[in-house]
Amino acid sequence: MAKQNKKSDKTADKINEGNAYDKIFKENSEQIFLPLIEKHLGTKIADFTHVSIRDKMQTTIEREIDNLYEVRTIDGKHYLLHLEFQTENDTEMIWRVQEYHGMINRRQEKDKKLEIKHLLLYLGSGRMSMQTQLPKAYQFTGFEVIELNRYATEDLLSSSIPELIITAVLSDYPKEQAEDVLRSICKRLKEVCHHPSKLSRYIRQLLILSGLRKLQVQTYKITNDMPITYDIKQDYIYQLGRAAEAKEMAVQFELEKKKLAADIEAKLQAKFEAERKKTEAATKAKLEKERKKVE
Numbered sequence: 001m002a003k004q005n006k007k008s009d010k011t012a013d014k015i016n017e018g019n020a021y022d023k024i025f026k027e028n029s030e031q032i033f034l035p036l037i038e039k040h041l042g043t044k045i046a047d048f049t050h051v052s053i054r055d056k057m058q059t060t061i062e063r064e065i066d067n068l069y070e071v072r073t074i075d076g077k078h079y080l081l082h083l084e085f086q087t088e089n090d091t092e093m094i095w096r097v098q099e100y101h102g103m104i105n106r107r108q109e110k111d112k113k114l115e116i117k118h119l120l121l122y123l124g125s126g127r128m129s130m131q132t133q134l135p136k137a138y139q140f141t142g143f144e145v146i147e148l149n150r151y152a153t154e155d156l157l158s159s160s161i162p163e164l165i166i167t168a169v170l171s172d173y174p175k176e177q178a179e180d181v182l183r184s185i186c187k188r189l190k191e192v193c194h195h196p197s198k199l200s201r202y203i204r205q206l207l208i209l210s211g212l213r214k215l216q217v218q219t220y221k222i223t224n225d226m227p228i229t230y231d232i233k234q235d236y237i238y239q240l241g242r243a244a245e246a247k248e249m250a251v252q253f254e255l256e257k258k259k260l261a262a263d264i265e266a267k268l269q270a271k272f273e274a275e276r277k278k279t280e281a282a283t284k285a286k287l288e289k290e291r292k293k294v295e
Contacts, residue, residue, distance in 0.1 A: 033121060037081070040119065047072040051080065065100055070114070079115040080104065087124045094131045102140070157184055160192050166206045169213060178215055182206075182222050 038045055049070045067083035082100060086093065097118050104116055122128045148170040156168035165188045173181050185206060193199035203223050210219040 033083075036121070037083075037119060041117075043073045043075060043077065045071055046074045065103070068104065079117055080108075082116060082118045084118070084120040086120060086122050086130070088126070089124070089129050091130070093120065094134060098134060098138075098140075153181055153184075157181075157188055162189060162192055162198070162202045165189055165192065166202055166209055169206060169210050169215065169219075178213070179218055179222065182210070182215065182219055186223060 051068045151171040153171040153173045
């Protein structure tokens, strides 16, 4: 127990020492290190202003990103300089700085983003061995995009994968063809889904995706009105000679279909009711406002 307490005391002392260093460097970094920074960057700094983003950062990061400065040099350069102070090697430093870089960039105003430079001042007595450059494979330079509204509808409908088929509702087609596309999706789902529960699940997912194109009402009507029935004779289980089991699955599908219809209808009814109340409230407020003007 005594050894454990000594270990805890040493850890606490180390944290307190680190905090003391942070405080000293924060208060004196301009006076102590500015000449060294200028020498390293090979320029003369005309303005060195501390930038506070504390109120926009998570609490766990605030302490670690205090040393951020807006810099203007005498030769007209303008950028943000993030300083880090280390008294010992930290294998996680390269990843921490990468994280800070993204956070600082995100917090800058959209049209006023400045270049960010990171500078670590190593104050330890031993040799510095920290990694300072990210391998190319780990450098963020951008991201790729899957733009579904540019995909050809026919390509998605021709797939035998249900997940791809239902995304056809988000693909590239004229608005006036929306209902035809929805019917084609339902038809393809029926062709590739060989079990009622699977077909029911993908129709439910189609209803969710269709909301992104404001087609939920049309989708509900089409899936409810179309004769999407389960053909027992096409079922693999039926073909294996297990007709009773296949028949039970078909009944289950019909129950799932009715449950789905009731669920969607209830949601639509709730949505329409909420919109009606909202409209009534707005109309009432407007009339009340006009009445007060007249008085």
